[in-house]
Amino acid sequence: MRRKRIRDIRNDELVAAAIRSLHQRGFGSVTMAEIAGEAGASAASINYYFGSKDRLMEETMRRLLSILHTALLTRLAEARTPRQRLLAIVEANFDDTLFTPAQCSVWVQFWANAPYTNSLSRLHRINRARVASNIRRELRQLVPEQGLNRVQTTIQAYMDGIWIEAAQGDTIPDAASARADARALTELLLDRR
Amino acid sequence: MRRKRIRDIRNDELVAAAIRSLHQRGFGSVTMAEIAGEAGASAASINYYFGSKDRLMEETMRRLLSILHTALLTRLAEARTPRQRLLAIVEANFDDTLFTPAQCSVWVQFWANAPYTNSLSRLHRINRARVASNIRRELRQLVPEQGLNRVQTTIQAYMDGIWIEAAQGDTIPDAASARADARALTELLLDRR
DNA sequence: GAACAGTTTGACCGATTGGCCAATATGGCC
DNA sequence: GGCCATATTGGCCAATCGGTCAAACTGTTC
Numbered sequence A, B: 001m002r003r004k005r006i007r008d009i010r011n012d013e014l015v016a017a018a019i020r021s022l023h024q025r026g027f028g029s030v031t032m033a034e035i036a037g038e039a040g041a042s043a044a045s046i047n048y049y050f051g052s053k054d055r056l057m058e059e060t061m062r063r064l065l066s067i068l069h070t071a072l073l074t075r076l077a078e079a080r081t082p083r084q085r086l087l088a089i090v091e092a093n094f095d096d097t098l099f100t101p102a103q104c105s106v107w108v109q110f111w112a113n114a115p116y117t118n119s120l121s122r123l124h125r126i127n128r129a130r131v132a133s134n135i136r137r138e139l140r141q142l143v144p145e146q147g148l149n150r151v152q153t154t155i156q157a158y159m160d161g162i163w164i165e166a167a168q169g170d171t172i173p174d175a176a177s178a179r180a181d182a183r184a185l186t187e188l189l190l191d192r193r
Numbered sequence C: 001g002a003a004c005a006g007t008t009t010g011a012c013c014g015a016t017t018g019g020c021c022a023a024t025a026t027g028g029c030c
Numbered sequence D: 001g002g003c004c005a006t007a008t009t010g011g012c013c014a015a016t017c018g019g020t021c022a023a024a025c026t027g028t029t030c
Helices: A006-025 A034-037 A043-050 A053-079 A084-093 A101-116 A118-139 A145-168 A177-191 B006-025 B034-038 B043-050 B052-079 B080-090 B103-117 B120-140 B145-168 B173-192
Strands: none
Touching: A006 A034, A006 A053, A006 A101, A034 A043, A043 A053, A053 A084, A053 A101, A053 A118, A084 A118, A084 A177, A101 A118, A101 B034, A101 B043, A101 B103, A101 B120, A101 B145, A118 A145, A145 A177, A145 B103, A145 B145, A145 B173, A177 B145, A177 B173, B006 B034, B006 B052, B006 B103, B034 B043, B034 B173, B043 B052, B052 B080, B052 B103, B052 B120, B080 B120, B103 B120, B103 B145, B120 B145, B145 B173
16 A cells, blocks of 8 residues: 655645635635644645645635535446436535535635636636536436526526525534435426426 | 715715625725725725725625615515515515626625624624515415425525526626526425425 | 755745825815 | 815825745655
């Protein structure tokens, strides 16, 4: 077994610290010193490993996207029909590894700041388009053409809205019931349209 | 007719400039100089009229809430049945005066920053609770008790998600079709559950 | 233990920002 | 015109932050 390089260890530590710090302080006011402190390191080490604050933010967002991607692949592996694959896509967004207060919070922050940071904007646009494309691919075999666009938009808007609600923190997020609710709405849209 | 006081004129100008600036630069990076420049004034005048940047942000959010409230009252005045009142609440969120790129953008910024600013947090929590309460009041007469919670959550999540999509700017928001889509989803939830 | 690549940090710098203040301008009112 | 409350701004300051750099530390290899 290969030894883990220090570089990889520190990358993981700093990204994890960034997620916690973003959740606590917010994108607009979080500082490099806070993130470094959260990771038990110094602010300078962030520049040593990532080059700049922006790059750390970019890598943090890549981490979230990677978690979503992993959850999606795991669920897709067991899906056999278009209907099952669509539900896999929807439920992946509320996977236990993804639907936590801190990560929902960070995701909302990225939504708000993506339009104003080039690197984040690219990642965000690509991910959004990919999710939309995945949903539409399955929907084409499930609903008539003229309703496809609206069903896809509705599903995506609902998922985004649930994340917002979770990020507000007025209710503790429960991934399992979030999946059940999302599944219920999706099936309602499929069967009754 | 009373003459409009200069104070009121400047308040309106600066809040309008803040909305435009927030849309263009984002909450995290907008500066008092930019907002003042957008309004054709100096940065010091913001402190003269609002006392601080935070207070200007608070007043800006109050303005958005006020626009929503006005749109809601206008539509509620013509609603006679619980079903009509529920649709009035839903469609008010996509009123022509509210559902613009700039305002959607600003609203998302407030969502992201509300947890980290006391004054915004209060406003945000109050508004969210009020909208939820309004929806539930009508739903109680439209759906059975056990489904009430989920229908309300679904409607609110959908509306938030549509605003997020509009704020991303990949599609130009069309208030009329947004109302039609929201109405369609609401009616689907009412009739088929 | 010498040499070297990789790692870590304290100290510092330049740039930016929000807010303050004194000075000036404006405009009604007698 | 003179007076005064109101309105407006340029200049300034203290604080903060991201990023640089040289120095120090660590561990591995010969």
